[in-house]
Amino acid sequence: MTSPHPHLGIRDLLQTIMPPRLCALCHDARAILKRPKTGQQICKECFFWVFETEVHNTITEAKLFKPGDRVAIGASGGKDSTVLAHVMKTLNDRYEYGLELFLLSIDEGITGYRDDSLETVKRNQQQYDMPLKILSYDELYGWTMDAIVSQIGKKNNCTFCGVFRRQALDRGAASLHVDHIVTGHNADDIAETVLMNIMRGDIARLGRCTLICTQGEDTIKRSKPFKYAYEKEIVMYAYFKKLDYFSTECIYSPDAYRGHARAFLKDLEAARPSAIIDIIHSGEMFEVKEEVKATQKSQKTCKRCGYMSSNELCKACTLLEGLERGMAAAAVTERARKKLDAEGPAPESLRTIPFFQQSRGPHPSVALERPT
Amino acid sequence: MSCGNPAVEGDALMPRRKKYDKTKFCVKCKEAQGSIVIRHAVYCKDCFSPLITHKFRRGLEPSVNQKADGPRRTALKPDGNLLVGFSGGLGSTVLLDLVHRCYVSMDQSTMPSDGGKNHPRHEKVWNRVTVCYVEISGAFPAMRDRTPDVEQYVATYEGLDFVSLRLQDAFDPNWWNAVHASSDDQRFAADMTSEELRLSKLASTSTSTPLQSLHSYLASLPTATAVPTAIETLVRVLLLHTALQTDSSHLVLGTSLTSLAVSLISGVSQGRGYNLKEEMQEEWMPDAEVANLRSEQEQTSHDTKERRSARDGRRKGYVRVVRPLRDVGRKECALWARWRDVTIIGKEPWPWSGAKQGIGALTREFITGLEKDYPSTVSTIVRTCTKVEPKGESAGLCALCARPMQEGLQEWKSRISIRSRDASHDTPPSASASLTPHLCYACHITLTSRSSRPAPSLGLTPPALSDVPLPVWVGSGMPRSAKLSEQQMKEVVQDFLLEDT
Ligand SMILES: [Zn+2]
Ligand SMILES: [Zn+2]
Numbered sequence A: 001m002t003s004p005h006p007h008l009g010i011r012d013l014l015q016t017i018m019p020p021r022l023c024a025l026c027h028d029a030r031a032i033l034k035r036p037k038t039g040q041q042i043c044k045e046c047f048f049w050v051f052e053t054e055v056h057n058t059i060t061e062a063k064l065f066k067p068g069d070r071v072a073i074g075a076s077g078g079k080d081s082t083v084l085a086h087v088m089k090t091l092n093d094r095y096e097y098g099l100e101l102f103l104l105s106i107d108e109g110i111t112g113y114r115d116d117s118l119e120t121v122k123r124n125q126q127q128y129d130m131p132l133k134i135l136s137y138d139e140l141y142g143w144t145m146d147a148i149v150s151q152i153g154k155k156n157n158c159t160f161c162g163v164f165r166r167q168a169l170d171r172g173a174a175s176l177h178v179d180h181i182v183t184g185h186n187a188d189d190i191a192e193t194v195l196m197n198i199m200r201g202d203i204a205r206l207g208r209c210t211l212i213c214t215q216g217e218d219t220i221k222r223s224k225p226f227k228y229a230y231e232k233e234i235v236m237y238a239y240f241k242k243l244d245y246f247s248t249e250c251i252y253s254p255d256a257y258r259g260h261a262r263a264f265l266k267d268l269e270a271a272r273p274s275a276i277i278d279i280i281h282s283g284e285m286f287e288v289k290e291e292v293k294a295t296q297k298s299q300k301t302c303k304r305c306g307y308m309s310s311n312e313l314c315k316a317c318t319l320l321e322g323l324e325r326g327m328a329a330a331a332v333t334e335r336a337r338k339k340l341d342a343e344g345p346a347p348e349s350l351r352t353i354p355f356f357q358q359s360r361g362p363h364p365s366v367a368l369e370r371p372t
Numbered sequence B: 001m002s003c004g005n006p007a008v009e010g011d012a013l014m015p016r017r018k019k020y021d022k023t024k025f026c027v028k029c030k031e032a033q034g035s036i037v038i039r040h041a042v043y044c045k046d047c048f049s050p051l052i053t054h055k056f057r058r059g060l061e062p063s064v065n066q067k068a069d070g071p072r073r074t075a076l077k078p079d080g081n082l083l084v085g086f087s088g089g090l091g092s093t094v095l096l097d098l099v100h101r102c103y104v105s106m107d108q109s110t111m112p113s114d115g116g117k118n119h120p121r122h123e124k125v126w127n128r129v130t131v132c133y134v135e136i137s138g139a140f141p142a143m144r145d146r147t148p149d150v151e152q153y154v155a156t157y158e159g160l161d162f163v164s165l166r167l168q169d170a171f172d173p174n175w176w177n178a179v180h181a182s183s184d185d186q187r188f189a190a191d192m193t194s195e196e197l198r199l200s201k202l203a204s205t206s207t208s209t210p211l212q213s214l215h216s217y218l219a220s221l222p223t224a225t226a227v228p229t230a231i232e233t234l235v236r237v238l239l240l241h242t243a244l245q246t247d248s249s250h251l252v253l254g255t256s257l258t259s260l261a262v263s264l265i266s267g268v269s270q271g272r273g274y275n276l277k278e279e280m281q282e283e284w285m286p287d288a289e290v291a292n293l294r295s296e297q298e299q300t301s302h303d304t305k306e307r308r309s310a311r312d313g314r315r316k317g318y319v320r321v322v323r324p325l326r327d328v329g330r331k332e333c334a335l336w337a338r339w340r341d342v343t344i345i346g347k348e349p350w351p352w353s354g355a356k357q358g359i360g361a362l363t364r365e366f367i368t369g370l371e372k373d374y375p376s377t378v379s380t381i382v383r384t385c386t387k388v389e390p391k392g393e394s395a396g397l398c399a400l401c402a403r404p405m406q407e408g409l410q411e412w413k414s415r416i417s418i419r420s421r422d423a424s425h426d427t428p429p430s431a432s433a434s435l436t437p438h439l440c441y442a443c444h445i446t447l448t449s450r451s452s453r454p455a456p457s458l459g460l461t462p463p464a465l466s467d468v469p470l471p472v473w474v475g476s477g478m479p480r481s482a483k484l485s486e487q488q489m490k491e492v493v494q495d496f497l498l499e500d501t
């Protein structure tokens, strides 16, 4: 019996049987990756194109920016914010958004984690040619995360960190006179938060967690351009673009309950990769009933630091007072808070957060580290 | 984000399980020693039963009258009969027992103690109570048909009617004709390999049996998640139409608090956020009825009333789906069964290796695990979901699951996950050529979303068909506009036609 292609080598033969798979998007180049979000096999260039275009679609559909906006990118040195900085710069140039971009970093004071990742941010500052502002917990609250953990232990530390970071970002942004902070929250983060908020009954946050852009009365807009971007694709993008990022996970592990939710989401994604987007879709398809909204606490400002708050004292001030008075659980449970109140008013000498004032002047009031 | 805790904005704490001493006294009578802890409260055996019947009545009776109940003492006057969905599992068995005690055998111990003998709640509420069982063994060749067992079991309760269906009835034109006296609905098949789910008309000469059609349908499903979800949907819609057929205004299901929490989270995880409301309580009207109503609304209101009453005196075809055990946990159901000597025949385990891999099964495992450490989780989930409502107007009912669906789904999908660089691919086929525009988000995901881990084989050998037959109701679910007459089509295109055509 004669072979139909007697002069072909084994490799050619294999190719006639199994031609290299072509990219499902351009039908031209060879597919080199399987897209986690759609399962399509595509080429590298098309991957960059779909990834960036989807973020662009997210931005334009939500009308996030207008020309001339000053936008701070919350930069941690990790993969999400490093890719975000790169994509924001790319899209700003490609589609002429006309944005003035800044990097804003929070130094939580975690030895062996944040000090190293800040070095990455400083390199990003050079690479992307963007001004950088670093604000530390230490300078704002007088406490580093290391110091907090040494007092309260590793339980609930993420609660402290999250509350402090949110306010620190707003304060840093105010000092940069930006209109808008964009953060690297990705689709996985948002899906996880939807599940968490349903499971712990947090109606107020459930209503907002799928919003792409939130704005408190007095604060700066915050948006999540990576709302629909899969974590796996962000890693892929960083890998193929050879981006310089810091990949160590925070040394303080998340709360057990959130850990459960995260593991569950990973199982769901393995069962059906669209689950992440499907959960976000679910979250977008319902809203808090009007009659429930009416019973929610209205937004006030914190009497001590001027930051937005649903109580007399904002979460950060409550946490800080608890730390200062050695009763750190105060902001975490109702009972502990009452105990704190029972011990009388806060002493005059209590260390507090500087008063929050958002000035809208044209020039930043703080010195920026300009790329050199 | 890299901190590993991206969106924490406040207390991420859930109350952990507290220790309770069962020897403490019952919170109700304060005399007997406690025998069971229900959400942080201790009850004795004697006080447990009234508690459960109270929860059951509270879960059902406010929605018995067509108009929401005003004062608690008004008589219960439902618009039709009662249909009980029965699977043989714990929840529906306890439900059946409670329905029988409270409304059929009129067991005095289940009556509210207040108001005396003449309390309106002591009157018979339902003219007829029918139990409906849907046998699903058609989906699994190795599964035993338990219809005779179930029939025998239901017969131990006096005064109930019994109807049994098979999963494949969903593909049986004879069943459909029996339910809907006259039906000229076209039957459809779809190409399940593409996102558009291109539609074709199923030849009336098609020789495949309902069972073969069911097998083709199930074998075409892409994931282990899709199979149980599709079966659940078939069972639900079969029950809804059976409710219509038995003139039942109410369909009750034995969903316990625990299983409700599971189905809510599982629904959210499968993109069913728009239908959380229906997951708890549902007001369903078949498409034909909705269409009738619409055309009636277009008439003058005076005319409407007479026409409505003229329509062979039948009540308006709506079904209210209620889950009266939605406040009763699984543990409480199990104790009711044990203390009241109720036999549970149980559900047959699925002889299929995919049964534990799907999102539904993963959710059940997750929630029951969480419930052990954080007992308030299930009630929190349910409470949270009652505080939200679907966003925006509904764009009609999904052709497959018969639940309200939202608008603009395809635009949303193509914006956030681009599947083509070629703009011409973005224009979807016309509504009459594709099933996709008639499906809700979750049903579309069920039929099309793939995984690198495909569904394990069901061991079915369906006939090789290029197009997969769809459930019989899919034809009626198509809006009339999807079936344009030649005249209508001509009207649409006439501006583009040259003279002489
Ligand atoms: Zn390509
Ligand atoms: Zn404050």
Ligand SMILES: [Zn+2]
Residues within 6 Å of the ligand: B026, B027, B028, B029, B030, B031, B032, B043, B044, B045, B046, B047
């Ligand atoms: Zn008692």
Ligand SMILES: [Zn+2]
Residues within 6 Å of the ligand: B398, B399, B400, B401, B402, B403, B439, B440, B441, B442, B443, B444
């Ligand atoms: Zn549907």
